[in-house]
Amino acid sequence: MTLPLSRRLPRLVTALAVTASLAVLPGVSPAAAEPYVEAVAGPSVTPAIGWAQLGLSDRMDIIGANLPADVSVPVPTGVTPTLLTGEVGSIVNVTDGRVDVIDGRGVVLGVIPLPAGAISVPFTIDTSAAQVVDGRTRLSFVVRDTGPAATTCTQPPAVTLSRLATTFSGPAPDPTTVAGFLPGYLDHVVIRVDPAPSPAVAQAALDLVAKLTRLYRPMPVRIDVSTGAEPGVVSLQSLSGTTRVIDIRDGGRPGITVENPGTPAAVLAITGTGEQLATQVGLFTDRRLGLAQGNSATLVSSREASDVSSTVKTFGQLGISAQASVVGTTTLYTGFDAAAFGVGAINGAAVHLKAHYTPVVGGEGSVLVRSGDTVLATHSLDGSGTLDITGDIPAESITSNVGLAVELRYIPRQDCPPLSDRVTFSIDPQSTVTVRPGAGNRGGFAALPMAFTPDFDVAIDSPEHLRYAAAALNLIAQQTQITLRPRVTQLSDASSSGSSTLVVSGGRGLADAGMHPPLLPGAADTVDVGSAPSSAATTLVDLHAPLGMVQAFTDSGRAVVAVTGTGDWTLVDATLDHVRGLPNRWGSLTGDVVATGIAGETVTLSVSEGDSMPHQPAPGEGWQWWAWASIAAVGAAAVAAVATVLIRRRRA
CATH class of the missing domain: 2.60.120.260 (Galactose-binding domain-like)
Structure with a gap:
């Protein structure tokens, strides 16, 4: 829950004192098709994926003995549901009981003991033998009890299963073919581009992020874009078997080729000039990739069916x-x-x-x-x-x-x-x-991802910031069934298009484009709080320390997500990592600002939007001091507790 600014001061003042003290401590030619060979036979196992991420309730109340409670769990292509985990609790009127877990054929997969008097007990069930039909596995949960039969006049046996999650597994061999390059499960994909990618490369990279995220949903595969030097040469020895590397190279004949096949250093190279790159990325729209069973392929033309x-x-x-x-x-x-x-x-x-x-x-x-x-x-x-x-x-x-x-x-x-x-x-x-x-609507983070489906603009102030746009896009796309369609454009054009926009820029770029985020970075380490034109007054804060933030707000009637920072942009990485670690990504956030200061503390604020509706009346002057306290606690935590904060008020 995101607290209003006026209620966050005690917590943030405490955080300021603690974190400020801690901060001073020391501290390609086409090759002939080859048969698909599994160079690594062992299966790869996903982390436990909560049922909420699978579109199911992660809690189940079972009332009565011998009465099945059924659920249908989605199973992504290429993997098997291997483990069911959770906690059993709220055990009522059960004598020497258990919960049988049964698949759609009536096969008992496992038993959850119900110890008398237990408050909450974790359990694990092996579901690798469960029947999967049309991409789903049906599970039934049945309470078995040796006590007398209950009626509606007696209290029936009852248990609650909570924190339900499923672990999947599937082979992740060293790839030898285009079709085998993306197995049923991965945990990380790295897309490498030149240090100064052209707009065509940036467009192809973001298209690929959107398509791969949709391809692996509901599994939350992390997809990064790297603008490191010399794509195709970086060492891959440190990468795990569940990581894949894809290079996008501007130039050469259009095509997709597996380089270093059958080794941990395998790379999928996408080549072409200009719009040819986006055309080749079209092969990743769905599992049509499985048709390319050689080590290279070329998409000659593509006309994708729109959602x-x-x-x-x-x-x-x-x-x-x-x-x-x-x-x-x-x-x-x-x-x-x-x-x-x-x-x-x-x-x-x-x-x-x-x-x-x-x-x-x-x-x-x-x-x-x-x-x-x-x-x-x-x-x-x-x-x-x-x-x-x-x-x-x-x-x-x-x-x-x-x-x-x-x-x-x-x-x-x-x-x-x-x-x-x-x-x-x-x-x-x-x-x-x-x-x-x-x-x-409520606006803020509550509007993600619906406000960005399916088409939206992406504006990036400098090529090295492409990776931030890719990370934000990956997190947004994980939360929807729709394949997103980003359009790379200039910030000046995006500001007048009327379309929802993902912006990666410093404060000057946002100000020049006429955008009014809840927090507008200024010169050095200053932040303008409440800069919306509807605000009667604003507050300028000198944090004396950098800040990395992601903001979701409404500007001129359209939704905007702004990824920005002051000084050290690694704090933007920390903010995005914070969102990535939340159970429901953006869905776990309320408010309109999530920010990380130099001491590594991440906070969420409701400056203008994203909290409960109806909106509060126009704030008075006292609100400015609560906003100052919240922002200062994030940005000034790494400096001495007596850091000087300069405030200037301005009339709109």
Whole structure:
């Protein structure tokens, strides 16, 4: 949660004192096709990927014995789900019990013990034998209990599984062919370009980042662009088997070639002149790469099918599905990716929910649909067995990942009926979500990535900063099903285009382009806080230390992400690494600024946008002092605790 500036002063003053004290301590010719050879046979294992990253709830409440709770886990191409991990807790009314984990064939994959009196116990289940059908593996969780059979008048057995995550594995051999260069799992891809890449090379590199990120989603593969000297010559001995290196070289015949095949030093070279490079990158649009089973290939022409943009999508198209069997009360948790519509930022949505359920005759049943704290609709369950209701999601509930909760209640007519007297409720995949495009939402980080789908501008002030744009793009693309389409342009052109923009620039470049970020870097180590034209006053802070920051804000009605810094730009790397380490990347952030100071402390601020709606009234003069304290705690932490801070107020 991002606290308002007025509530962060005690925490940040403490951080200033501690970190300031710590800071003073010492401190290519085409070759003939060759058969694909696995030079390294051992499989590579992913880190545990939380179910939230896979589009699932990472928590499951199981109520009642011998009643399966089902879930369908997506499995990316080329890998196998090997481990299921999590924690079991909230064990209620269970005598000598366990949870059986069963796949879609009815095969028991493993057992989770339920020790009496335990608060929370971690578990690991080997799922390597689980059946995978159409890219998904179905798992059922069933509580087994030796206690007496429960009724609705007694407390049934209940457990909670939380922090659910899946580990995948797959072969990552030293590649010999173009098709084999990208295995089912990687953890890192390095794209190398010249130290001063041309606009065509920059465009090809960012296109490749977007395509590879989409190709490996939902696995969060890190993709970096390196502008180091002499691409193709840098030593690869230190790289792991789950890292791949791709060179983009401006010049020569257009094509894609594996160099040093069958060795850890294998490199995939993409060559061509000007727009030919972007054409070759088109081979990575999807798994069509698997057709290139020699050690070289050339894409002669390409016309990619664009993602269909629409304001209306069905639940089936959005991947929303849920079913539950209920007696008493239960809640189905689901949601949708706002970026999947491909219309940019949205400021509202209408949900048309259809469902089928066991007809309720004699008993009482009801359903309540909500998004966050907003109730969208309520309805009684009756003898018809069908549900058809609508509800509106307001702007204050809109983020890039919109959650939906369906709360079900069923009370049988019979006194103390068995738990088998239940109602089964299933959401119809023909239910729809209709979105309203517009920027009038919470803004800030909550608008990522939806505001950048599918097309947006990228403006970079100097070639060596290409890697920052690539890192930000990689993190944005990890959060959406849509393949992003960046357009490299000049900052002067981007500022007048009206399109969403990713900017990598110093403060002068932002100011010259007429942009007004929440924090505008000035001369030396100064930062202008609250520089938006709507602000009655601004505050200029001399931090006496560098600062690296990423900001998400609205400028002239369009979304902007600005990657910028003062002085030491390695602090920008630290800020991006902080975002990369969060469970949901940008989705874990609120507010509109994330910044790292010289002492390495990263904080998140809400200067103008990204917090709860409706927005606060126009701030008074006291707000400027809270903003100063927050920013100073980040930037001045590395200097003496008595560092002098100069403040100048200006009237707009």
